[in-house]
Amino acid sequence: MSPTTPSFESRLLTTASSVEALLGELLSSGCLPGEIARPQRLLDAMRHGALNGGKRIRPFLLVESTALFGGNAGAALRVGCALECLHSYSLVHDDLPAMDDDDLRRGKPTVHIAYDEATAILAGDSLLTYAFDVIAAPETALSDRARIELVLALARAAGIGGMAGGQALDLAAEKQAPDEAGIVLLQSMKTGALLRFACEAGAIISEAPAEERDRLRRFGEVIGRAFQLADDLLDLTSDAATLGKAAGKDAARGKGTLVALKGQEWAEAELDRLVAEAESLIGPYGEKAETLIEAARFIANRKH
Amino acid sequence: MSPTTPSFESRLLTTASSVEALLGELLSSGCLPGEIARPQRLLDAMRHGALNGGKRIRPFLLVESTALFGGNAGAALRVGCALECLHSYSLVHDDLPAMDDDDLRRGKPTVHIAYDEATAILAGDSLLTYAFDVIAAPETALSDRARIELVLALARAAGIGGMAGGQALDLAAEKQAPDEAGIVLLQSMKTGALLRFACEAGAIISEAPAEERDRLRRFGEVIGRAFQLADDLLDLTSDAATLGKAAGKDAARGKGTLVALKGQEWAEAELDRLVAEAESLIGPYGEKAETLIEAARFIANRKH
Numbered sequence: 001m002s003p004t005t006p007s008f009e010s011r012l013l014t015t016a017s018s019v020e021a022l023l024g025e026l027l028s029s030g031c032l033p034g035e036i037a038r039p040q041r042l043l044d045a046m047r048h049g050a051l052n053g054g055k056r057i058r059p060f061l062l063v064e065s066t067a068l069f070g071g072n073a074g075a076a077l078r079v080g081c082a083l084e085c086l087h088s089y090s091l092v093h094d095d096l097p098a099m100d101d102d103d104l105r106r107g108k109p110t111v112h113i114a115y116d117e118a119t120a121i122l123a124g125d126s127l128l129t130y131a132f133d134v135i136a137a138p139e140t141a142l143s144d145r146a147r148i149e150l151v152l153a154l155a156r157a158a159g160i161g162g163m164a165g166g167q168a169l170d171l172a173a174e175k176q177a178p179d180e181a182g183i184v185l186l187q188s189m190k191t192g193a194l195l196r197f198a199c200e201a202g203a204i205i206s207e208a209p210a211e212e213r214d215r216l217r218r219f220g221e222v223i224g225r226a227f228q229l230a231d232d233l234l235d236l237t238s239d240a241a242t243l244g245k246a247a248g249k250d251a252a253r254g255k256g257t258l259v260a261l262k263g264q265e266w267a268e269a270e271l272d273r274l275v276a277e278a279e280s281l282i283g284p285y286g287e288k289a290e291t292l293i294e295a296a297r298f299i300a301n302r303k304h
Numbered sequence: 305m306s307p308t309t310p311s312f313e314s315r316l317l318t319t320a321s322s323v324e325a326l327l328g329e330l331l332s333s334g335c336l337p338g339e340i341a342r343p344q345r346l347l348d349a350m351r352h353g354a355l356n357g358g359k360r361i362r363p364f365l366l367v368e369s370t371a372l373f374g375g376n377a378g379a380a381l382r383v384g385c386a387l388e389c390l391h392s393y394s395l396v397h398d399d400l401p402a403m404d405d406d407d408l409r410r411g412k413p414t415v416h417i418a419y420d421e422a423t424a425i426l427a428g429d430s431l432l433t434y435a436f437d438v439i440a441a442p443e444t445a446l447s448d449r450a451r452i453e454l455v456l457a458l459a460r461a462a463g464i465g466g467m468a469g470g471q472a473l474d475l476a477a478e479k480q481a482p483d484e485a486g487i488v489l490l491q492s493m494k495t496g497a498l499l500r501f502a503c504e505a506g507a508i509i510s511e512a513p514a515e516e517r518d519r520l521r522r523f524g525e526v527i528g529r530a531f532q533l534a535d536d537l538l539d540l541t542s543d544a545a546t547l548g549k550a551a552g553k554d555a556a557r558g559k560g561t562l563v564a565l566k567g568q569e570w571a572e573a574e575l576d577r578l579v580a581e582a583e584s585l586i587g588p589y590g591e592k593a594e595t596l597i598e599a600a601r602f603i604a605n606r607k608h
Contacts, residue, residue, distance in 0.1 A: 152440035156336065
């Protein structure tokens with residue numbers, strides 16, 4: 001696998017900084033039409049959870065998959081921020097004492113540590129709700145059809161049939177280790193569904209034909225598998241300082257991963273295979289697909 | 305105030321039973337397109353939280369406000385179920401140990417007691433997410449415009465600027481009792497926003513002109529104030545057996561209510577005034593408004 005080029009890294013940083021700036025605006029204290037008030041402490045907790053200087057991989061995939069079809073870049077950035085609100089909610093709730101009980105996230109206290117448990121629950125609820133607000137708002141200058149399809153696809157990716165269901169399976173896995181099929185199912189729901197949405201959303205925003213949407217969806221599925229495999233490898237090999245969170249935690253909890261089950265060598269070969277599959281899926285788009293292909297490599301090779 | 309007529313009661317029961325039946329279908333184990341799997345235990349917890357034999361006042365208001373304009377009754381029932389998913393999520397999360405710490409709801413164990421805390425958090429998250437799914441789904445046979453406006457109005461009513469923000473203010477009120485303006489703000493957000501949405505949604509579903517939508521919105525605000533005042537009176541005067549939950553809890557926590565601040569006599573006169581205001585707002589619709597006016601009386605006079 002070739003190393004990622006500087007221009008890719010800078011593109012990633014540029015999108016991350018645009019996301020950070022727009023999220024900051026979206027989570028400011030001014031009320032939108034129909035809102036009654038934005039209680040300051042709850043808003044601060046939402047900002048703590050969402051404005052965390054992350055790499056913003058999901059919005060990046062969303063923005064670049066929109067660019068693939070020449071879709072509305074401003075709308076893609078807004079939908080990317082909605083997706084990041086939703087992703088942030090999942091982290092805030094996953095960190096709660098009743099869930100994964102984590103005190104640190106990216107080297108900072110988690111929301112329930114910095115505030116309190118009730119506020120963390122409500123901040124997560126509000127970020128989740130706000131994700132749908134941001135997509136549906138008229139400022140997301142897309143057709144009604146595109147916005148309603150984004151709402152539906154995001155709800156399906158995030159709910160019981162996707163991410164939240166995956167977290168439920170993950171909690172169950174602590175009591176009874178799943179077999180290989182169980183791990184694949186869990187991961188496709190918990191991590192895969194949102195990454196798949198990120199890629200599919202570009203086709204929805206651009207109102208691309210159904211077969212293009214399906215292709216981006218499959219690309220997103222492959223990206224999701226690569227992301228999770230790289231994550232599991234990192235969890236095995238990193239220390240807390242590199243990761244910014246407790247390392248080796250999955251192994252300590254006895255959670256099965258494909259890496260634990262099939263070994264590091266298999267995982268590295270599988271990552272190569274997944275990157276090749278991703279390339280073959282969007283290779284037909286030619287030059288326009290280069291950034292997304294680099295994103296696939298970046299996700300497979302990332303060291304933190 | 306005249307007593308509610310039997311035909312009103314039977315209409316209320318009919319809608320409640322239609323809501324219960326459709327919610328049961330919506331929360332069945334079959335996957336929808338785009339869903340990967342529905343983990344059974346999480347689904348059971350969602351059903352426990354949502355299929356609770358409640359009066360379904362919110363869907364009733366939504367269905368009847370749609371009927372006022374002759375809008376699509378089937379779509380109204382689906383949107384009513386979405387609203388009830390959202391209302392149920394708020395109850396599941398409010399009952400959590402970190403929030404109101406309630407073990408009983410309608411005489412049954414709350415979700416975190418019947419299952420566990422993590423499952424209750426995820427069941428609430430999934431019900432919230434599903435509310436937007438149900439509205440956005442093509443089965444809600446409305447125009448894209450109507451569906452996107454429903455998503456937006458519901459998100460604004462439910463998020464930081466509405467219900468979730470109101471719950472944050474409610475938690476803060478336990479530490480420092482709010483003044484009258486603070487209580488009014490808290491209640492308009494925590495309880496009022498969803499009831500307002502229920503009434504406004506009828507105009508959105510029916511694609512009624514902006515001034516009709518505004519009128520229903522104001523009707524919903526009045527209904528919201530009456531609902532909360534009746535609730536506070538009930539909390540003061542009922543016992544747990546009538547209420548199906550711990551009674552006098554708000555008073556015990558020192559939470560301010562308008563009843564505590566201004567007295568029972570004032571509250572009863574204010575309820576009469578609110579019902580009259582509700583009548584004057586939708587009286588112009590004539591006979592078609594009768595059920596909604598009876599609903600206002602029912603909400604103001606309810607004994608449980």
